[in-house]
Amino acid sequence: MPELTGSRLSDPPPGCRDRLLTHYGPDVTDWLSTVPETLADIGQRWGLTPVGYHDAGHASVLVLAVSSTGERVLLKAWPDSDRCARETATLRLWYTVPTARVLEVDRERSVAALSLIGGRPGGGRRSVDDAQRVAEVIQAAHDQGRAVEGHHEFPELSSCLDEEVRPRVLRRLGSLDPDMPRPLLQAGLRELESLNQTRQHRTVLHGDLYQENTACDEGGHPHLLDPLPMYGDAVFDWAFWIVYYRLGRGTDERLALAARASGIGEGRLRSWCLATCLDGLLYYLEVGDTRAPVMARVMRGLFRGSEVAW
Secondary structure (H helix, E strand, O other): OOOEEOOEEOOOOHHHHHHHHHHHOOOHHHHHHHHHHHHHHHHHHHOEEEEEEOOOOOOOEEEEEEEOOOOEEEEEEOOOHHHHHHHHHHHHHOOOOOEOOEEEEEOOOOEEEEEOHHHOOOEEOOOOOHHHHHHHHHHHHHHHHHHOOOOOOOOEHHHHHHHHHHHHHHHHHHHOOOOOOHHHHHHHHHHHHOOOOOHHHEEEEOOOOOHHHEEEOOOOOEEEOOOOOEEEEOHHHHHHHHHHOOOOOOHHHHHHHHHHHHOOOHHHHHHHHHHHHHHHHHHHHHHOOOOHHHHHHHHHHHHHOOOOOO
16 A cells, blocks of 8 residues: 655555545546645644555545654545535534544645544444444434534535435436335335424434444544534434444344434334435445345335334
8 A cells, every 4th residue: 555655645545546536526636646745735734744544435535644742643635625624513513522533624725634543543442332332422413413503514404315315216216127126115215205304303413324434442432433414303314323334234223222312213213214225225226236135135124123014
């Protein structure tokens, strides 16, 4: 993996380049060529020495750096200035919640220095009650997000559902000929079309609660990373976490934990989970992802636990 060339940070590694090109398109190429010089310059200003890339993520470039006192931190650079602004604003909003901490930020060049949870990329080992601990942190973030009035800098969940999720689901249903039972897909569509939000659960959402977007410290305590924030009903985050945190494993456990932590009924959580599953399943089918059968099994399990017939 490319690290340093002499005293200069090398170009981003091929895997990083490929993921960003897939995410942003060919226009990101020129930006990628500026990354080594930008991070070296900003690192010097912040008293940080870049030591090598962390080849992960799909929307940013990650670089390990060391402070003058020997502390290891993470430099993160985004091609998208809005994404930088929203992520750092969310992490700062959650100041009472275990998260990656924003140590420095340069909004103009879309670079931030973040604390490195557990002293290494990916964090430390997870505890046996990891799901329980993560559920508590998610609820703490939602409580903090509700306590602060006005989040106009974040997109609305309702706009995401109406302008992105529902149209792409309908497009994929119309264009794919999946090897999946049509009744299963149609039942998922009914759940998606009937989703509703409640005012009492409106908060700042993490929006991207995969397991890799949490990391544990040396004591096994989870911290939230890499939010893709929106403003809307907390049920969205819970459904995403239930489905995706460990896809195909522990779904029922997370459903029960989410209901207890959030106070949202299991029936409502299931409906949002099924809509989340449908969107993910159709994407996996479209791109030929091998996780499609796993997602279909998760959907069937959620339906079996509900009163919905398909």
